[in-house]
Amino acid sequence: MTSPSLTDDSNSPNPLREGLRIRPVPDPAIVVIFGATGDLAARKLLPALQALAAGNFLPPAFAVLGYGRRDKDDNAFRDDVRKALEEHGQNGDSATTEGFLSQVYYQRGNLDNAADFEALGKRLKKIAAERNIAPNVLFYLSTPPEHFEPVIRNLGHTGLNQPENGWARVVIEKPFGRDLDSAHELNAVVAEHFGEEQVFRIDHYLGKENVQNILVFRYANAIFEPIWNRRYVDNVQITVAESLGMEGRGDFFDKAGVARDIMQNHLLQLLCLTAMEPPVALAGDAVRDEKVKVVRSLCRIEADDVAAQTSRGQYTSGDLNGKSVPGYLQEEEVPADSTTETYAAARVFIDNWRWSGVPFYLRAGKRMPHKITEIAIEFRQAPMHLFEETRGEEARPNALIMNIQPDEGMAVRFYSKVPGTQMRVRPVVMDFRYGSSFGVEPPDAYERLLLDALLGDSTLFTRADEVEEAWRFFTPILEAWEAAGKDGMHNYEAGTWGPDDAQRLTDQDDKQWRRL
Amino acid sequence: MEATVTPPPRTGESGEAAGLPGLLTFNNADADRIEAAVRRLWTDAAAEGNTGVLRASVLNLAVVLDDATQLQEVFQTLGELANSHPARAIILAPEANLTDDNIRTEVSIQCSFLPGYSRHVCTERIVIFASPAAMPALAQTVEALFMDELRRFLWWRRSTPPGGPLFERLAAKVDHVMIDSRRLSPRPNPFGLIADHDKCSLRDLSWSRLTPWRDILAQVFDPPQTRPFLQQIRHVEIRHVPGPQGQRINAAVLLAAWLAERLGWSLTGRGVDSELLLTAPEGGTPITLAFTPDSRPSHPLHLTAIILTPNEGAGLHVSIERAEDMQTAQLCMGPGDAPLACKVVGMAPMRDPQALARELDFWGRDEIYCRVIPIAHQLAEALDP
Numbered sequence: 001m002t003s004p005s006l007t008d009d010s011n012s013p014n015p016l017r018e019g020l021r022i023r024p025v026p027d028p029a030i031v032v033i034f035g036a037t038g039d040l041a042a043r044k045l046l047p048a049l050q051a052l053a054a055g056n057f058l059p060p061a062f063a064v065l066g067y068g069r070r071d072k073d074d075n076a077f078r079d080d081v082r083k084a085l086e087e088h089g090q091n092g093d094s095a096t097t098e099g100f101l102s103q104v105y106y107q108r109g110n111l112d113n114a115a116d117f118e119a120l121g122k123r124l125k126k127i128a129a130e131r132n133i134a135p136n137v138l139f140y141l142s143t144p145p146e147h148f149e150p151v152i153r154n155l156g157h158t159g160l161n162q163p164e165n166g167w168a169r170v171v172i173e174k175p176f177g178r179d180l181d182s183a184h185e186l187n188a189v190v191a192e193h194f195g196e197e198q199v200f201r202i203d204h205y206l207g208k209e210n211v212q213n214i215l216v217f218r219y220a221n222a223i224f225e226p227i228w229n230r231r232y233v234d235n236v237q238i239t240v241a242e243s244l245g246m247e248g249r250g251d252f253f254d255k256a257g258v259a260r261d262i263m264q265n266h267l268l269q270l271l272c273l274t275a276m277e278p279p280v281a282l283a284g285d286a287v288r289d290e291k292v293k294v295v296r297s298l299c300r301i302e303a304d305d306v307a308a309q310t311s312r313g314q315y316t317s318g319d320l321n322g323k324s325v326p327g328y329l330q331e332e333e334v335p336a337d338s339t340t341e342t343y344a345a346a347r348v349f350i351d352n353w354r355w356s357g358v359p360f361y362l363r364a365g366k367r368m369p370h371k372i373t374e375i376a377i378e379f380r381q382a383p384m385h386l387f388e389e390t391r392g393e394e395a396r397p398n399a400l401i402m403n404i405q406p407d408e409g410m411a412v413r414f415y416s417k418v419p420g421t422q423m424r425v426r427p428v429v430m431d432f433r434y435g436s437s438f439g440v441e442p443p444d445a446y447e448r449l450l451l452d453a454l455l456g457d458s459t460l461f462t463r464a465d466e467v468e469e470a471w472r473f474f475t476p477i478l479e480a481w482e483a484a485g486k487d488g489m490h491n492y493e494a495g496t497w498g499p500d501d502a503q504r505l506t507d508q509d510d511k512q513w514r515r516l
Numbered sequence: 517m518e519a520t521v522t523p524p525p526r527t528g529e530s531g532e533a534a535g536l537p538g539l540l541t542f543n544n545a546d547a548d549r550i551e552a553a554v555r556r557l558w559t560d561a562a563a564e565g566n567t568g569v570l571r572a573s574v575l576n577l578a579v580v581l582d583d584a585t586q587l588q589e590v591f592q593t594l595g596e597l598a599n600s601h602p603a604r605a606i607i608l609a610p611e612a613n614l615t616d617d618n619i620r621t622e623v624s625i626q627c628s629f630l631p632g633y634s635r636h637v638c639t640e641r642i643v644i645f646a647s648p649a650a651m652p653a654l655a656q657t658v659e660a661l662f663m664d665e666l667r668r669f670l671w672w673r674r675s676t677p678p679g680g681p682l683f684e685r686l687a688a689k690v691d692h693v694m695i696d697s698r699r700l701s702p703r704p705n706p707f708g709l710i711a712d713h714d715k716c717s718l719r720d721l722s723w724s725r726l727t728p729w730r731d732i733l734a735q736v737f738d739p740p741q742t743r744p745f746l747q748q749i750r751h752v753e754i755r756h757v758p759g760p761q762g763q764r765i766n767a768a769v770l771l772a773a774w775l776a777e778r779l780g781w782s783l784t785g786r787g788v789d790s791e792l793l794l795t796a797p798e799g800g801t802p803i804t805l806a807f808t809p810d811s812r813p814s815h816p817l818h819l820t821a822i823i824l825t826p827n828e829g830a831g832l833h834v835s836i837e838r839a840e841d842m843q844t845a846q847l848c849m850g851p852g853d854a855p856l857a858c859k860v861v862g863m864a865p866m867r868d869p870q871a872l873a874r875e876l877d878f879w880g881r882d883e884i885y886c887r888v889i890p891i892a893h894q895l896a897e898a899l900d901p
Contacts, residue, residue: 014743015778016734019884021874022727025735054862056728060735060847095844099860132850132857134739 026454027167028061028133030124034111034151035142036066037080040173044204045142046081047089048446053100054090057451061133065105067120077106103131111143112150117158124160135166138454144252145175149189156193171200171453174265175256176462179478180471187464200453201462205266207445207452210408212460214273214375215282217402217410224400225278227379229354234397235506236274237361237376237514240267241368245315245325245494250333257340259312259481262364264474265462266373268295270404271360274375275350288463295469297352306480307488309348311502312341315367318494325367325494339485342366343498346477347505359509363502367494369516373404376514387415387425396427399514539624545644547660553623554640561625561638573639575876576662577603578686579671584609584645590673594641595626596869601876602639604666606658608682610648619654620645655685667691669876675699677709678718694875696721696868697766698817702759703900706766707773707893719878721871722767723885728863729771729822729836736834736849746779747796748831750803755810755821755837764899765817766892768807773892776805777884783894792898807899815842818865838863 017024031049033041052058066077078101085097107123109116128135139155141148152170155161161168172190177183190199205211218224227233240262246253253261272291279286301309316327328334328342343365350360379398399413411429418424452460481488490499497516506513540553579590587609594605614620622645627638642661644654662668668690672678678687678695687693697720700706710718737743752775756768772792775781780797787793792805810820821837833856838845845863848856866874 012743014734014737016730016737019882020727020730020734021878022731025738028739056731056862059738060849060859095839095860096862
């Protein structure tokens, strides 16, 4: 028997890790959650961390330190976390849950007070010493965006951004800026204190299984690549529809609008993954390089063309799921004269070799008939004259639909003969439901992304240039809308698929929005 | 996700279960006839009232049992497995009371209802009953029943080590063979028989079940600062619940063999009280290895603890001990002369569907297993010469 790699050198690979066929666990670390008493921490972050702990995905030496303005001690915070886990977490057994809670701490402090960050640093050292944790820290900014800058600056000024003999990483929630200038400024502040390899700008959409499956679908199946281009694709439609209204987020949403809240990030990510060229590797910068190229290739919609290439609207009262729901302007915390869009659609083109001339129709909206996120690739129509008299209904082209949520899967629409003595054809749909073929519940997006950040894998996070390019595309549109105010704002009834005006975008190419 | 297993009626020509097409039975193993029966069941499934049925298969799975009494247990396993790995399952169930020309086949579809989806997801199950002597000739039928293009797996779910005409014929027709060394008797030493086979092509569910133990141990030594302590290990104790006849379990030997292979320890002999003596590669430092029976009668054939003890006054003491309910374990570690820091980790025993799923997802060669098996053979030989 010979030793595989056992030496005195602590930098040699761990021989017990080799061949385990499971993902390595991250380095021992402390996760600091800024905004720990907030909604995102309770609903997503803490349950995700508990699930990772229950699945043994976290290292033995690990801790979570909640940071917030409210005055409470560790035990009070643990009680809060316990409640959050009961409400939003998995049904883990009590021993593992209590084990997780024993690793949870709380530190009171303000986000803009440097002295409080000095205290945070001392607390981190104390916890690290108590639990024998190396000085590795993942800072999670789960705060309103106006606090991003002061937190980053305070982390930098107190040296928490560069721990000795360890690493520091920072996860920054969306929205990252509200236009090109603000995103650029925030990137500059971040770059002043953190290297880009330390920064993880999160868009939880990228943690969804079926979003990642787009890459597998495109690059593991040779049959699609030959037809994934302008020669065969007629148009691409990407839809992110939500049936929810404001649900207590009226104030936040009214400052953002659906373009900032959904289109600039989630929807654009879907566009990138659909349109990008194959990366040289499925890791780190290789994927992000290709995504950035797509955003850079988007034909800019200049101010004088915004009205023609986009559509926006606000929902009015209507019926949804058998209930009457208020209009946007009647929602709580929404100003009665708001000009914030709850629906936005755009007709965009990608000016590159693969996609030149193929319209991409993008739409996102609130208070739609049901929740759905999908990417539909509609192919060019086959000559149907052979079946002109017998097809029995309006011809629709072949389509490949990637369902992101709620039913993750793929579907293909094609024509088939209707059984019988007559030659009649009818479109049929062949579908692959992700959950049916792989019935195991996929991990929550935040579980995947938190684990990636702890492992230092930035593939599914957004890079500085990607964020700025996205804003470079959307900012002229947003500015034109803001300048136009109510002009060009089209109402749509809650429970419908958006304003009639959106049809204008597809009409230009003699196409139709998909009926969902 | 809960599988709705609809065990087929064992008598009669056909049956219906839970509103879904049931069972077709006939007295031969004619592949064409079996395929026709499968088609008929799907036609019935698509009939009015059963439109919410989705046929799914991502692989072929041939299963060989000791005898038909294991059938219900296997149905349960396959039912759970269908949620993540819907498969056409072809099960060979020897029945000693059947004559060699008396073969019976049951064809059914098995459905699971997936929460959040509007359809049942259904897979096919073909059970062929025959005398033990008639079994080898059925390998051809099994091959004919494999669905085109899908990967082929053989689950050798027998208590006899892989070998013999039936095994050889089936193994030649599949892409991967899975065994379960936990099911094999420790005497004669099963690892020698596994090692005699092309061990690298075998998958072992017992090896998969060791994954949580291996993972937690690896986690302890992942930090660079703890890695040098691997060299300070002087004593390893593996506790296990013996089998019904008090026999030591193969998994304990497999875990010890893995540690020995990974750390380069060489077997030198046997010490007192069934301890084995090994030496570390550097300087021939002695290491003792003990297998301690644990008393948890309701959990036979399970590992309950592993304890790594360092050189006195140096190194890292590590213990992983399963709780009484077997769902969690207490991981404790620290310098040998100081209080240990402990935490609870998940350590529920990996059940057959989970272990199978893990092996079905892996299509490569498990080089570590390949290297561990000969060492397991050595250790087992030393324990029971």
